[in-house]
Amino acid sequence: MKKYLIFIISxxxxxxxxxxxxxxxxxxxxKPDIFLMQSTSNQEAIYGGSSTIxxxxxxxxxTIAYFLSQKLGRTSKASDELANP
Structure with a gap:
């Protein structure tokens, strides 16, 4: 459960x-297009297309959260073993 919480938070x-x-x-x-702004007399919002960004x-x-959770989980497990031999 601890690894899951670390992953979700990160x-x-x-x-x-x-x-x-x-x-x-x-x-x-x-950078707004000045020519496009002058051609539209009504106040319409112009939106771009969809993106994969x-x-x-x-x-x-x-991916970063997964590796971060694995690293933090591994170091905390090692410190728990050192504290409780």
Missing amino acids: FAALYTLFQLSSGAILTALY PLLFILLSS
């Missing part, structure tokens, strides 16, 4: 970190 933290950082990067690099962030987050 996965949620890494996924949130990747989502916030990607949002910040995309916002910083966004969120799926890549989920896969990367889960």
